[in-house]
Structure formats: structure tokens, C-alpha cells
Amino acid sequence: MKLKKIYLSLMVLSVMLHFSCKKEIYDSTGIKQKSSLDEISSIKEKYFSKKYGSKLLQTINDTTKLDYNVDWENYEKIDVNDSLSYYHFPMIPYSYNPKSRSEERYVKEINQKKYLIVGKSKMDDSFRVATYYSDSIKDELDVQVVSKNFSGSVTYFNLDANTHSFRKYRQGSSINRTVPKKVSGINSSSTTASSEDCYMEFRCSFNGICDGYLIVTSTLGKDACASPKNFYPSECRNYFTGWEYVHSDVKFICIDDYPDPGIPGGPGTGPDNPTPGDDVDPDKIPCLGDPIKSPTIARSNATNINGGRYGYTRTYNGKPKFHHGTDIYAPVNTPVFPLTGGTVIRVVRDIAPGTYIESSFGNYIEIESVRYSDGKTIKFLYAHLNSIGSNIKPGTRITTQTNLGLSGNTGNAAGVDYPHVHIEARKDGIRINPEPYIRTKFNTNGTAIVVPCP
Incomplete structure (x- = not known):
């Protein structure tokens, strides 16, 4: 009888612990979800109040401007440590006629992809636009160039400091030489990179028309613009107008001295997640x-x-x-x-x-x-x-x-x-x-x- 009572007591204790743990898990998940939503709202509010988007607007010609929408729904959060997290938001390019904004057209980026990367720390936030340039050069290139196994270079544009930095990846791992920051926080405009860690980047932008919509790409050069190789999306085979030079940017660019933000675009993240429309009866x-x-x-x-x-x-x-x-x-x-x-x-x-x-x-x-x-x-x-x-x-x-x-x-x-x-x-x-x-x-x-x- 005594053993039976002990057994029943253990059973009751086990059930209580099970539900206690379950409740803790549910409560913790709810707190995390609310916390993430609050952080996203805070990020959006700062992005629009600071008018960061205006720094990305590009003029293609008199009748075409290139702009970007931030995909706030399909983000990925990467935790670096207990005090620093990065949010990666896909940026979706579109074009419009500045004389009449009634029509917006999707733009395809070839061999490049932009993300808004927001670093959240206990001290401050950093807002940067990361442009990923793939090393994979083929006759016909996939539009989606970012994945967990990304190999190529990334250029970061600091939207507060108006400075540029770079990082190189091989199979998803950063191969940059470490340059420690001497400042606290993550949003300083200063850099500790030495002169050998910096260089002048000469990047040339090109566009073309494929079946009525705009496609864009870029190449690296030294003293002059390098023309794009003969690549284009496969569906443009019979409807491609050819690449046209748009402009070139000369930037003084240094090795990135921020903590590695990682690579977005893994399974279930990034721009391939379908977006729901408005609710329906x-x-x-x-x-x-x-x-x-x-x-x-x-x-x-x-x-x-x-x-x-x-x-x-x-x-x-x-x-x-x-x-x-x-x-x-x-x-x-x-x-x-x-x-x-x-x-x-x-x-x-x-x-x-x-x-x-x-x-x-x-x-x-x-x-x-x-x-x-x-x-x-x-x-x-x-x-x-x-x-x-x-x-x-x-x-x-x-x-x-x-x-x-x-x-x-x-x-x-x-x-x-x-x-x-x-x-x-x-x-x-x-x-x-x-x-x-x-x-x-x-x-x-x-x-x-x-x-x-x-």
C-alpha cells in the first residue's frame, strides 16, 4: 500500500511538471513573438522617419526611376550573441515613371540582391543596405543569388554614416580578416581599418528591357566600365534589348568591421515566402x-x-x-x-x-x-x-x-x-x-x- 501511494504521488508530480513546463514554453513563445513584433514596428518607424529610402532612389533616364520596397513580412533574424541581433529584410526593386507614378513595374536584379540589415543591440541600432554580388558567373544567371551557401562579396552602405564597407564569403562563411572595432556600440561612423584594408571600387550599372520589364546588373572595373557578359534571364532569350550603360560609382570602401551579420535566404526565409492578401469573407x-x-x-x-x-x-x-x-x-x-x-x-x-x-x-x-x-x-x-x-x-x-x-x-x-x-x-x-x-x-x-x- 505504501509503495502504491508513492507511485501515485510520483505520477501526480510528473503531470504537474509536464503542464508547468508546457505553460512556460507557451508563455516564453508568446513573449518572444510579441517582442519581435514590437521590434519590427520600431524598425519600420525609424526607417521611415529617417527617410532612409530616399538614399536608394536611382535615376535610370528621364522617364524611369528605380526604387526599392522593403519586404517587412519575410524577414530573418540572426542572433549573434546575447546583446546583438541582425534583422535581414529583402528589398524588392521596382521602376516607375516620375511624371506619373500610377504604374509600378517589377524589376529583376541579375547577379545581385539587396537586403536591409538592421543591427539591434542594447546600446544602439544600425541601418545598412547590403548588396550581395555572386561569384557564380554563367551564361544565364539565376535571379536569386543569396543562400546559406553564398560565395561572393557583399557591399554594405551605412544609411546613417553614408560610408561603405565590404565582406567576402565562401560557402556561407566570412573570409574577411578580422578588424576589431575600438568603439562601443554598432553604429559608429568611424573605422579602425588600416589603409591596406581599403580600396577604390569602380562599379558600373547596366540595365535592359526583357518583355516589357526592367532588368538590372552591375560589373566591377578599374579604370573603365567592364561590359556585362552575354547573360540574361532565360525567359528573355527572344525579348532582350541588350545591356545599356546607366552610370558608374567610385567608392572608397574598407573591410567591414561590424560583427558578421551572417547570410539570409535560408529555407523558409527571404523573398520566396508567399505574401497573403487582404482578408476575405x-x-x-x-x-x-x-x-x-x-x-x-x-x-x-x-x-x-x-x-x-x-x-x-x-x-x-x-x-x-x-x-x-x-x-x-x-x-x-x-x-x-x-x-x-x-x-x-x-x-x-x-x-x-x-x-x-x-x-x-x-x-x-x-x-x-x-x-x-x-x-x-x-x-x-x-x-x-x-x-x-x-x-x-x-x-x-x-x-x-x-x-x-x-x-x-x-x-x-x-x-x-x-x-x-x-x-x-x-x-x-x-x-x-x-x-x-x-x-x-x-x-x-x-x-x-x-x-x-x-
Whole structure:
């Protein structure tokens, strides 16, 4: 009997310890999550109040400026020690016309990638932009150059001190010679690097046009600009205008004397994480692969039931007229979703609902969605929207579960009898019929052949 009581007491103690430990873990996790959110809010507030973004703006020509959005959602935190942590935020480039900012286009960086690196210590914070330049030179280069096994050089631009430093990596490990800092904190503009640790860097910037969007790269030179090798994204094979020299920067650059910030871009981090759109009423969420719930083809008028389909489905002045997309009937302000996942490459969002503009898509989103084994891509365009999700920007990664925005009646669809989402598709730059990529199939009169969601 005595042994039985001891056994029962041990069982009770074990259960109490289990739940006590569980509670401690949950409480600790909750504290850490709240702490991280508070730190991110503090970082964002300082970034915008200090107007750091204005230091990154570049002029390509009279009609094109290059700027960067900070991806505040898909960051990675690297703890150096108990008193210092680094936050790595991907920076997403986009271009716009300074005379009219209504259209923003995604820009692809070739053989380089920028991150905002924020060092958080007990004494102060440091804000730097890190540009990663890969050592991997091939005829055709991957856009994503940063990974845990990164080999190449990194240039750091201190946004407070306006100074530059560098660090070299091999297979993810820093190979810089150690230069100890003589100052406390991490945000000093001074450096302890000797003259042999510094050099003049001559870097030349180039850009080109690939199927309507801008691609940028850079090269190193000594006395003159070195031309880029014949490399470009594979999808640009038939649509590349060639590299054009933009400008050159001559910088006095020293070995980095900050603690090693590490390499971002590991699994589950960086810009490849899809970004959610705005919240949607669950009753309005469609099957994956449909643009709206219960889609049907939109009529072009009261009698033409197939006028919303691709091809010569309309007439104008008595002659057949080609329709370049598929119109899906959508009452105004219906949530819209992409047919496939991908990357947002172009956004127009500043047209007021109901505004008529001749030969215009109104507010629209273009998404690069599918890459085939032959190197070709499909770009889908969703037009005549009333509004676009607050998180949908050039460079945003989305899935079929991302709410792009709300359907509407902007552009040349203002005032039509059958409001709709106009969807276009281009494969390797050539317009194709988007209807086969819609999950729901339609009969000859444009009515959906209903198949329940899987």
C-alpha cells in the first residue's frame, strides 16, 4: 500500500511538471513573438522617419526611376550573441515613371540582391543596405543569388554614416580578416581599418528591357566600365534589348568591421515566402485555380453570350473583332484570386472606381506565374479592378489563396452592363487563350460546368 501511494504521488508530480513546463514554453513563445513584433514596428518607424529610402532612389533616364520596397513580412533574424541581433529584410526593386507614378513595374536584379540589415543591440541600432554580388558567373544567371551557401562579396552602405564597407564569403562563411572595432556600440561612423584594408571600387550599372520589364546588373572595373557578359534571364532569350550603360560609382570602401551579420535566404526565409492578401469573407473564396467564386463568362452585350471569350467573338462596325482575353462576370467589389501562384511584376492601382478611360485596363495586376522546362513563362493580367490588396506590390510572391483585390468597373469597362474581370495570358511574350488555365470549365453558352472543389 505504501509503495502504491508513492507511485501515485510520483505520477501526480510528473503531470504537474509536464503542464508547468508546457505553460512556460507557451508563455516564453508568446513573449518572444510579441517582442519581435514590437521590434519590427520600431524598425519600420525609424526607417521611415529617417527617410532612409530616399538614399536608394536611382535615376535610370528621364522617364524611369528605380526604387526599392522593403519586404517587412519575410524577414530573418540572426542572433549573434546575447546583446546583438541582425534583422535581414529583402528589398524588392521596382521602376516607375516620375511624371506619373500610377504604374509600378517589377524589376529583376541579375547577379545581385539587396537586403536591409538592421543591427539591434542594447546600446544602439544600425541601418545598412547590403548588396550581395555572386561569384557564380554563367551564361544565364539565376535571379536569386543569396543562400546559406553564398560565395561572393557583399557591399554594405551605412544609411546613417553614408560610408561603405565590404565582406567576402565562401560557402556561407566570412573570409574577411578580422578588424576589431575600438568603439562601443554598432553604429559608429568611424573605422579602425588600416589603409591596406581599403580600396577604390569602380562599379558600373547596366540595365535592359526583357518583355516589357526592367532588368538590372552591375560589373566591377578599374579604370573603365567592364561590359556585362552575354547573360540574361532565360525567359528573355527572344525579348532582350541588350545591356545599356546607366552610370558608374567610385567608392572608397574598407573591410567591414561590424560583427558578421551572417547570410539570409535560408529555407523558409527571404523573398520566396508567399505574401497573403487582404482578408476575405470565407463564403466568397473560390476553388483554387478560379478567379472568383462560381465564375461564368461575361456577355459583351445582351445577345452575345460568348463575347467575353478569347478570339473573334465580337463584331465592330459589322466586322469580326478579336478579343484578347477572357472576361469573367463579377459583380462590383467581388474578391479576385490568381489562377496560379507567382510573382507580381506590374501594378496600376490609382484609378477611381467607375472612371472611364478609353482603351484602358483600369486598375490591374500582372503576375509572372509559370516557368516551363523550356525556359518559357506565362504572365497573367487581371484588369478593371476597383481596388488592389495593400500587400500586392511589384515583387510580391503570391499563391492561388492570395486575395489580389476587388473586381470593379475601371478603364474601358466603366458603365458596361456586365461588370467583369478581364484576364489575359502571355506565354513567352505571345498572347494566348487564358480560359484553359481556369479551373472551372464552361459550356457553349458560357455557363459553368459545376465541379465541386477537391
